[in-house]
Amino acid sequence: MNGNRLEGMIPQTIVNCHDLQGIDIGENKIRGVFPFWMETLPQLRILVLRSNKLGGTFLVYSNTNKPFPKLQVLDVSQNAFVGSLPDRYFKNFRAMIDVKENQTNDGANSFLKTIELKLTLKGLDQLLQRLLDTFTTIDLSSNRFSGIIPPSVGNLNCLRYLNLSHNTIRGHIPPSLEGMSLLESLDLSSNRLDGEIPDGCARLTFLAKLNVSMNNLKGQIPQSTQFSTFGNESYVGNVGLCGFPLTKHCERIDEKSILSQDDDDEFIDGFGWQCVVMGYGTGFVVGIGIGYMIIRSGRPRLLGEFIFGIGYNNRMKRRNREKTRLRRG
CATH class of the missing domain: 3.80.10.10 (Ribonuclease Inhibitor)
Incomplete structure (x- = not known):
């Protein structure tokens, strides 16, 4: 039917x-x-x-x-x-x-x-x-x-x-x-x-x-x-x-990059919080020691140069020249 x-x-x-x-x-x-x-x-x-x-x-x-x-x-x-x-x-x-x-x-x-x-x-x-x-x-x-x-x-x-x-x-x-x-x-x-x-x-x-x-x-x-x-x-x-038969190729993952990334990950994993704490602690102690020695020696200018760089040294020189000029005047 x-x-x-x-x-x-x-x-x-x-x-x-x-x-x-x-x-x-x-x-x-x-x-x-x-x-x-x-x-x-x-x-x-x-x-x-x-x-x-x-x-x-x-x-x-x-x-x-x-x-x-x-x-x-x-x-x-x-x-x-x-x-x-x-x-x-x-x-x-x-x-x-x-x-x-x-x-x-x-x-x-x-x-x-x-x-x-x-x-x-x-x-x-x-x-x-x-x-x-x-x-x-x-x-x-x-x-x-x-x-x-x-x-x-x-x-x-x-x-x-x-x-x-x-x-x-x-x-x-x-x-x-x-x-x-x-x-x-x-x-x-x-x-x-x-x-x-x-x-x-x-x-x-x-x-x-x-x-x-x-x-x-x-x-x-x-x-x-x-x-x-x-x-x-x-x-x-x-x-x-x-992939075949399409013209669009599948992305290939580079094995070398994977191995390199794994090595980096292992390095990062090994670089744990203990190392970070030790680094911060050591830097803090050294910084305090240097500062104490500079102040104790009576040379705060060196501290200023150490912290602020050349600009601080130039400003100090200008101030000294102005003081000398005022005394002569």
């Missing part, structure tokens, strides 16, 4: 179709909230709700222990969903954690061989005409999801495509992403992510498409054979990022 002008809400009576394997009602005008009641459909592999007018949050309590046990395709992009990302699903999508959950003994499954499914993969709209057991994708892009990317997303070690772009997700990119060893495409662009790109992401050897543009990321881009294949467009809009 994709690409029609369907309106209203999704009828909940669909839950009675226990053998249903695919639901595609994208590109319509469907309203309402996410159909949580579909969690119990035991054979559902495809759920496409993209480009509708659905909204609300994914934070709904459910008694289902294993929601969507065989789901391989979840596309709810271009709707108006809000709130946190579906952490509960990331922890329980069995078919995206272990591909063995999708394997079937029915080699003549006509549904898997004759589907026509339009999805956005690696940034391009593509027509999928066959669903392999190993094909898995989650597209939550172009909604209003907020909060952080939960570490539980790393549980999806069989996920091939993940698109969380064009939301208002904040916080750091979780290091747990390195556990998604089969990931081929990762799109986190146009969010509010900050911090550094985890070094572990460089170990995603199947990653063919990466887009973290238009965020607030900083630090050096991880260096690896895989990351060297991504162009500037993967990182544009992150003024704090540096």
